[in-house]
Amino acid sequence: MNRNEIRDALSPNCPVRNVLSRVGDKWSMLVLFTLEANRSQRFKELQRNIPDISQKMLTATLKMPGGDGLVRRVAFSEIPPRVEYSLTEKGQSPLPLIDNLLSWASENMADIIESRKRYLLK
Amino acid sequence: MNRNEIRDALSPNCPVRNVLSRVGDKWSMLVLFTLEANRSQRFKELQRNIPDISQKMLTATLKMPGGDGLVRRVAFSEIPPRVEYSLTEKGQSPLPLIDNLLSWASENMADIIESRKRYLLK
DNA sequence: CGGAATCCGACAGGATACTG
DNA sequence: CAGTATCCTGTCGGATTCCG
Numbered sequence: 001m002n003r004n005e006i007r008d009a010l011s012p013n014c015p016v017r018n019v020l021s022r023v024g025d026k027w028s029m030l031v032l033f034t035l036e037a038n039r040s041q042r043f044k045e046l047q048r049n050i051p052d053i054s055q056k057m058l059t060a061t062l063k064m065p066g067g068d069g070l071v072r073r074v075a076f077s078e079i080p081p082r083v084e085y086s087l088t089e090k091g092q093s094p095l096p097l098i099d100n101l102l103s104w105a106s107e108n109m110a111d112i113i114e115s116r117k118r119y120l121l122k
Numbered sequence: 123m124n125r126n127e128i129r130d131a132l133s134p135n136c137p138v139r140n141v142l143s144r145v146g147d148k149w150s151m152l153v154l155f156t157l158e159a160n161r162s163q164r165f166k167e168l169q170r171n172i173p174d175i176s177q178k179m180l181t182a183t184l185k186m187p188g189g190d191g192l193v194r195r196v197a198f199s200e201i202p203p204r205v206e207y208s209l210t211e212k213g214q215s216p217l218p219l220i221d222n223l224l225s226w227a228s229e230n231m232a233d234i235i236e237s238r239k240r241y242l243l244k
Numbered sequence: 245c246g247g248a249a250t251c252c253g254a255c256a257g258g259a260t261a262c263t264g
Numbered sequence: 265c266a267g268t269a270t271c272c273t274g275t276c277g278g279a280t281t282c283c284g
Contacts, residue, residue, distance in 0.1 A: 006174040015227045052128040080245040105137045202265040
């Protein structure tokens with residue numbers, strides 16, 4: 001029984017893994033955080049708001065696993081094309097969570113970031 | 123100005139990135155969650171509690187960036203060696219956060235997990 | 245404009261073997 | 265027992281090009 005089988009056996013019931021599998025990647029949190037509920041944003045707009053995301057990753061993150069209902073996508077049949085994204089009601093549910101994360105970070109991350117810098121500088 | 127320079131320029135002030143850089147990897151959350159404050163656990167014990175973590179990754183995660191003060195390590199000079207790990211006070215601070223994450227997950231993750239499965243099955 | 249498709253490098257992390 | 269040290273692979277994601 002190798003490590004992958006073990007993980008497959010455990011994973012379906014492990015919420016930590018499940019959460020991370022959805023929002024633990026490089027961009028999801030940032031995109032959810034940048035999206036707003038009552039104001040939809042166009043693709044380009046989002047890209048401007050997250051300046052260092054590539055087009056590929058933005059598309060991928062917005063589609064994530066084929067639409068799990070966190071993000072609403074509205075396409076207009078115009079030329080040039082226009083697509084607007086916004087948060088669904090469910091999509092808003094993780095936001096307080098992210099806020100918690102951030103306020104925790106502001107209290108506790110300072111020296112963590114320092115040690116991280118030293119670490120990254122080898 | 124390529125994407126990395128942009129990120130380097132933004133990153134130091136972006137808490138989302140900073141948080142993820144510390145706990146967004148594959149094992150950190152799980153290890154923090156498995157550690158307990160008032161009961162120290164031995165290396166092997168932790169490994170048993172996270173059955174599918176490799177020894178390499180457990181060591182790496184426990185050391186993370188050279189010790190940012192979340193985890194306490196106590197080594198006993200015995201033969202055979204014994205090393206005990208526990209959470210510091212600071213290490214406990216993210217725990218409520220993880221709890222939030224989990225309770226959010228239990229309410230919202232069900233169909234996310236479903237769509238994720240469909241996604242992973244291509 | 246909003247993508248999809250392709251190519252490719254870096255690096256996280258697994259398997260294995262060895263050590264004090 | 266609690267690690268190091270290597271080696272090696274898969275995957276994430278960046279750059280680039282093409283399309284309706």
